[in-house]
Structures are given as C-alpha cells and as structure tokens.
Amino acid sequence: MAKNTGDFVLRPFEGLPGEPDWVALKEVVPAATGTARTTKEHGSHEVLVTTVLPQAWPALHRADGVILLALQTTTSSGDSSRDLAAALLEAIDAEPGTAIELTGLPEAGPRLQDVLDLSVPFDVTVQDTFAYWLAPDVERTDDLAAAIEEADAGIIDTVKLAGVESAYWCRMGAREFLRWAQPHEEQVVLDGLARLHAKRASGFEGAKFVGYFRSSGLVVPVWELPRGTEAEDIEGAVAAFAPVFAEALASTEALDANERRARAGLVARQVTLR
Incomplete structure (x- = not known):
C-alpha cells in the first residue's frame, strides 16, 4: 500500500x-x-x-x-x-x-x-x-x-456486459466500441495482446482490436464493433473470447519475433475515445 x-x-x-x-x-x-x-x-x-x-x-x-x-x-x-x-x-x-x-x-x-x-x-x-x-x-x-x-x-449510450468483468459497450455517434479494463500489470496485458495480434486472433466475431489507453496504472483495450451492434449482441462472443484472452495473458513464454513486432505496433495504438 x-x-x-x-x-x-x-x-x-x-x-x-x-x-x-x-x-x-x-x-x-x-x-x-x-x-x-x-x-x-x-x-x-x-x-x-x-x-x-x-x-x-x-x-x-x-x-x-x-x-x-x-x-x-x-x-x-x-x-x-x-x-x-x-x-x-x-x-x-x-x-x-x-x-x-x-x-x-x-x-x-x-x-x-x-x-x-x-x-x-x-x-x-x-x-x-x-x-x-x-x-x-x-x-x-x-x-x-x-x-x-x-x-x-x-x-453516451453505455452498457456494462454481464458475462465478463469490467467490460463496457458504448455507442459514439454511429460507431460502437467495447472498452474492457484489465486488472493486470500493463506489460502483462500488452504481451498478451501481442501474442493474439501476431496470429490475428485479437478480435472476435467481427470486432476489431483498435488500440488501448492507460489510466490509473491499468490498460483498457478497445475493440470497434460492426456498425449497429448492440451490447447484447456481443455478450456470447466476448464470453467465448475471454478464456482465449486469459490464456494469452497467463503465458510467461518470451515473445517470438512476430509477437515482438506486433507488440511494437500496439504501443503506437494508444487511443483516446473521449
């Protein structure tokens, strides 16, 4: 403390x-x-x-x-x-x-x-x-x-997803996003995202990972959703993606060359959506 x-x-x-x-x-x-x-x-x-x-x-x-x-x-x-x-x-x-x-x-x-x-x-x-x-x-x-x-x-229209912790759907104008605050250290989250991104698995059912931002020491990854997507439309997809994401976060193996390149790209994807 x-x-x-x-x-x-x-x-x-x-x-x-x-x-x-x-x-x-x-x-x-x-x-x-x-x-x-x-x-x-x-x-x-x-x-x-x-x-x-x-x-x-x-x-x-x-x-x-x-x-x-x-x-x-x-x-x-x-x-x-x-x-x-x-x-x-x-x-x-x-x-x-x-x-x-x-x-x-x-x-x-x-x-x-x-x-x-x-x-x-x-x-x-x-x-x-x-x-x-x-x-x-x-x-x-x-x-x-x-x-x-x-x-x-x-x-702005916002809904807290029921199937996972600390994930929020929102609609900004004609675009919808998922913002999912993570409880892990920043390096853990970035490494996990890099592992998924390197094998083009950082999205789910039409959702595209678009970046992340930092706040109060935590990382909040952001996905853009297909136009018109409602919060209830992604509950199942996010729940199915959660264990895949968790496995990537839990891995302690060193990043390979492709994953390191993916991670370097992620660092440039810090976004501001509000």
Missing part, C-alpha cells in the same frame, strides 16, 4: 474491490454509480461512488444523508486515492445538503484503501440520467431540472 504522501502513485485504486471498474468509472463511463462503505472506524457509512457530480464537486452529502463521491474530478496530488479519501471524509463530516469543494493539496492522511471496508463489493450500475444527484424527496425546481437535462445530454 502506498504511503500517505504527495508522491505519485501509478495505481491509486490497487487493493480496492473491483479496481478495473474504479478505473472505468473514472475514465470511460459517463454516468454510473458503484457501492462502497466506510470502515467501522469511519462510521460504516454507505457511499454512492459516482462518475461525476455537478460543477465537478468531488463529493456531496446529499439532503437525505446519502454520501456521494465523484471520480471524474481533478486531483491535486499524485495520488487520486488520497485526494478522494480527503473529499469523502469531509463530506461525512458535513451537514446534509452540503457540496464539497476541495482546494489545494490535501494534508497527509488516509487513502481510500484505509477508509473503505474492503469486504464490500464494488457493484456498478450504469445510469441513463443524473437524476440520482438529488434526494428522492427534493423538489425539482426549473433550474434543477434544466441542470440535470443539460448534463444528461452529454451521456
């Missing part, structure tokens, strides 16, 4: 249940929530982890007492986990109805790994609206309704 300092932490969510999903919600999923709970030491509070909050707030103590913690915020130190823990603890101490706005570098303190109960699964629910920002009994004024409607307009 990283020290509670301002030093850069490559994998800030390492050790949390569902690390790849934490990364996915931070980087590639527009609207979603995940479940968490603080330790007994920190009050055993239920926490609704979310992708984003209004005005880029890092946390919110909602009017009904629910604590929301946002991942898509600008962190001020080299350790996102440290910054998020600081926001979470401040939200817990705040009165209901209070938004947290952190400024400057947090003082030395605990990380999420110290504050959250690590036995609680990080169960993700993809949302199609940001209406959950508000407590259920809060009256929606015209301004509130307009703010949520404006935020909702930026949501």
